[in-house]
Amino acid sequence: MSLNLEERIASNQLTHEEPAIFEKSREGRNSYSLPPSDVPEADAKKLIPQSLYRSSVEGFPEVSENEIVRHFVRLSQKNYSIDTGFYPLGSCTMKYNPKINEEMARESKLAAMHPLIAARTRPCWYSDPTARGLRP
Amino acid sequence: MKYIPQGPRDREALLKVVGLSSEDELFKFIPPHLKVKGALPYPKAQSEIEIRKTFQDFCALSPQPKMSFAGAGIYHHDVPSIVPFLQGRSEFATSYTPYQPEISQGTLQAIFEFQTLVCQLTECELSNASLYDGATSLAEAALMALRVKKKAEGKILISQGLHPFYVGVLRTYLQNFSDRIEIVPLKGDQTDLDLLAAGIKSGADLVITQSPNIFGVIENYEAVGSLIQGSETLWATATPEPLAWGVLRGPGAFGAHFVTAEGASFGAAPYLAGASYGLFATKSEYIRNLPGRLVGETVDEVGRRSYTLTFATREQFIRRDKATSNICTNQNLNMLAGLIHMTTLGKQGFSLLAQRNLSLAEYAKSTISSASGSFKISKSATFNEFCVELPCDAGKLVRQAAAEGFVCGVDMGRFDKAWSNRLLVCTTELNTKQQIDELAAFLRRSA
Numbered sequence: 162m163s164l165n166l167e168e169r170i171a172s173n174q175l176t177h178e179e180p181a182i183f184e185k186s187r188e189g190r191n192s193y194s195l196p197p198s199d200v201p202e203a204d205a206k207k208l209i210p211q212s213l214y215r216s217s218v219e220g221f222p223e224v225s226e227n228e229i230v231r232h233f234v235r236l237s238q239k240n241y242s243i244d245t246g247f248y249p250l251g252s253c254t255m256k257y258n259p260k261i262n263e264e265m266a267r268e269s270k271l272a273a274m275h276p277l278i279a280a281r282t283r284p285c286w287y288s289d290p291t292a293r294g295l296r297p
Numbered sequence: 298m299k300y301i302p303q304g305p306r307d308r309e310a311l312l313k314v315v316g317l318s319s320e321d322e323l324f325k326f327i328p329p330h331l332k333v334k335g336a337l338p339y340p341k342a343q344s345e346i347e348i349r350k351t352f353q354d355f356c357a358l359s360p361q362p363k364m365s366f367a368g369a370g371i372y373h374h375d376v377p378s379i380v381p382f383l384q385g386r387s388e389f390a391t392s393y394t395p396y397q398p399e400i401s402q403g404t405l406q407a408i409f410e411f412q413t414l415v416c417q418l419t420e421c422e423l424s425n426a427s428l429y430d431g432a433t434s435l436a437e438a439a440l441m442a443l444r445v446k447k448k449a450e451g452k453i454l455i456s457q458g459l460h461p462f463y464v465g466v467l468r469t470y471l472q473n474f475s476d477r478i479e480i481v482p483l484k485g486d487q488t489d490l491d492l493l494a495a496g497i498k499s500g501a502d503l504v505i506t507q508s509p510n511i512f513g514v515i516e517n518y519e520a521v522g523s524l525i526q527g528s529e530t531l532w533a534t535a536t537p538e539p540l541a542w543g544v545l546r547g548p549g550a551f552g553a554h555f556v557t558a559e560g561a562s563f564g565a566a567p568y569l570a571g572a573s574y575g576l577f578a579t580k581s582e583y584i585r586n587l588p589g590r591l592v593g594e595t596v597d598e599v600g601r602r603s604y605t606l607t608f609a610t611r612e613q614f615i616r617r618d619k620a621t622s623n624i625c626t627n628q629n630l631n632m633l634a635g636l637i638h639m640t641t642l643g644k645q646g647f648s649l650l651a652q653r654n655l656s657l658a659e660y661a662k663s664t665i666s667s668a669s670g671s672f673k674i675s676k677s678a679t680f681n682e683f684c685v686e687l688p689c690d691a692g693k694l695v696r697q698a699a700a701e702g703f704v705c706g707v708d709m710g711r712f713d714k715a716w717s718n719r720l721l722v723c724t725t726e727l728n729t730k731q732q733i734d735e736l737a738a739f740l741r742r743s744a
Contacts, residue, residue: 178601182410182640193377193646195653199730200660205544205652208659209678212519215546220417221644229640230379236407237388241400244387258391259298261345267381270356272566275367277711278360278704 179235183222192226298345364732365704366661368682368723369511370431370460370537370559371567374650375726376634377641380564384634394626395592398605404629405604408592411636418539418639419556420547421578426590426627427635431537431559432463434575435505436470437588437622438533438555441579442503443474444586444621445531445554451502452477456488458510461712463535467505486512486675486684490520497530507535508548511712513658513682513721514675515545522551531555538562539576541680543651555579564634574628574635584608588622650726654681657724661733665722668737669744682723684709687744691720697743705736 206214224232241248243257266272303311308320317323324332343351365373384390388403395401395408408426415424428434443451453471455464457480468478481492488506497504504525508516518534525532533555534548540562548556560574561567577589584591585608593607642650658681662674665685673686687694691708698705710717720740724733 179406181406181413183413186644189645191643191645193642193649195649195726198653198656200656200733202652203656203659205655208655209515209544210517210519213515213517213545213678215542215544217644217648218417218542221414221642221647222640223644224640226379226641229637230383233383233389233407233637234386236403237383237386238403239401239406240388240392240403242388242393243391248393259300261298261348263385263390265348265352266572268352268356269566270359270361271352272568273373274359274569275365275373275567275704276371276570277369277707278362278365278367278699 177235177239179232179239182224182229182232183220185228185232186223188223190223190225192224192229300342360699362699362704363702364728364735366706366722366724366728366736367704368513368538368725369707369721370462371570372538372540372562372681372723373567373725373727374540374562376564376566376638379641380634380637383637384564384630389633390630394629395606398603402603404633405592405606407633407636408590408627408629409594409604410640411632412592414636414639415576415578418542418547419549419558419576419578421549421553421556422581423584423587423591424576424578425587426592426629427560427632428575428577428589428624429628430561430570430573430575431535431557432460432466432575433470434557434559434577435463435533435535436467437577437624438557438579439467439471439503439505440474440622441555441583441586441588442531442533445583446502448502450474450477452479452500453503453505454479454481454493454496454501456481456493456504456506456510456516457483458486458488458512458514458516459505459507459535460511460537463507463537483510483512486510486514486677488516488521490517490524493521494524497524497528501530503531503533505533505535507537508545509536509538509541509680509682511709511721512675512677512684512719513679513723514677514684515541515679518546518548518551518553522553525552533557538680538682540647540651540654543647544655544680549578554583560628560631560635564636564638565631572631574631586621589624590627651680653726654724657681657726657728657733658683660730661722661724661736664733664737665740668741672740672744681725682721685720685722685740687718687720687740689744690717692717694720694740694743698739701739703735705739 392404395404398405412424428437455478481496482489506516506521508518510516531554534553536558539558556578558576560576565573590606591608592604595603595605597603658679662683665672666674671688674683692710694705695708706720706722709719709721
């Protein structure tokens with residue numbers, strides 16, 4: 162059953178407590194991996210002047226992927242949003258945006274385009290208005 | 298998806314509420330000669346099947362290089378799968394600006410966490426909730442420096458190592474403040490510290506530097522910091538590639554007053570540099586002059602920890618001439634993706650990724666140098682990007698590589714004619730040894 166805004170706040174769905182992500186850190190815990198390197202490992206300590214070098218960012222989170230997912234899903238549940246209910250505020254942003262737009266905006270081939278390669282790499286639809294098919 | 302989903306019954310009900318019998322009656326106040334007859338000259342609305350087809354056609358027309366070494370301000374990185382999944386949650390993607398903290402604790406806590414991570418990265422005390430991008434963050438820092446110095450106009454020194462596009466944005470932002478802007482030339486591929494020292498001595502209000510700079514070279518911030526120390530001059534820094542902070546100290550550690558960076562490396566794709574966010578960090582003492590949005594920790598009426606917007610001195614809230622910035626917002630959804638990406642990298646992954654970027658660039662430097670004696674690569678320390686001096690025009694090589702279906706780097710002649718024989722090459726974790734070998738072979742063959 163869907164609740165209205167007052168009921169959601171009252172039922173605590175929007176206000177339950179969730180620790181900050183860096184408070185969940187456990188030393189040595191890690192959720193990122195890369196493929197094995199196929200080039201020699203550079204010695205950063207030697208290449209970078211000693212006074213400018215640092216080996217790691219102090220305080221950065223050390224959490225598992227599963228913890229990150231739960232954390233941000235919980236945070237999301239503390240928000241009220243257009244997709245959870247009517248929001249009669251905000252002339253500029255509070256309209257429904259079709260999900261197909263989101264899907265197209267995330268199209269990986271378009272997302273991967275670098276700003277400084279386009280103009281000199283052919284063919285290129287946005288430099289040729291007739292190719293866009295946007296005008297009758 | 299249909300924008301107008303109402304059926305005849307809905308229309309009848311709506312008309313009944315306003316007491317009308319037909320749609321024509323609703324528009325009867327428009328004189329007939331002003332009414333548009335027939336359809337407007339726009340393409341017909343497309344169904345989802347047609348929209349997908351349209352975008353597939355765009356993709357087919359767009360360059361799809363088989364490999365790329367382009368950086369120069371926008372760096373292509375791997376984005377972990379969980380980033381779009383979590384960022385795309387409706388409660389994040391469709392929530393309103395968090396003015397009502399009771400119903401925005403998710404967004405507010407995420408901003409608070411982002412601010413904390415930015416402070417750790419930059420080694421600064423205070424971060425805002427993000428600005429539009431790296432270049433506008435830097436321009437806001439320049440405006441803020443003038444506010445801190447209580448000056449309507451000031452003398453600003455910009456290192457020639459700053460990205461020329463950033464210089465353009467600065468000039469646009471500052472043009473109505475009648476500031477004097479002077480460029481401090483480089484000595485080789487680094488800021489000339491003697492000229493910088495002279496500028497500071499002659500009473501500059503603000504110094505702006507970038508590291509790694511436009512040549513990819515790591516600037517000596519320890520030396521810049523000691524020049525600034527004890528002077529009246531403020532110091533703002535730009536970092537288009539903040540992943541470098543995985544192996545470099547944050548500029549805050551050397552006394553920078555304002556530390557700004559481009560966010561695209563975390564959570565975003567290159568997107569033709571269109572969808573991004575900017576990092577902005579500074580000293581706590583300047584909190585009342587901070588542009589944009591700031592989230593602080595507090596307690597609610599029953600004593601539970603909660604978060605809220607604070608120090609809101611933007612023009613939306615107070616008189617325009619007293620406002621610290623005309624930016625009342627932040628790039629929240631892009632910032633959120635950046636937060637999730639940085640959290641996923643975590644302490645170990647961030648260092649690992651920075652180290653990998655550095656190793657690939659070092660391999661590329663040595664492979665390209667040994668490909669031909671006529672390629673010159675400076676011995677200066679770099680991160681994941683470096684400059685190759687060629688015996689020919691770099692633009693020619695970029696065009697030739699494009700014809701062969703890849704991007705060999707960025708022609709620096711597009712920034713300055715004096716640099717037209719320089720190719721800026723960037724390697725990230727998305728490049729492989731094989732690609733770098735191919736690039737070196739191409740350069741040997743074509744230059």
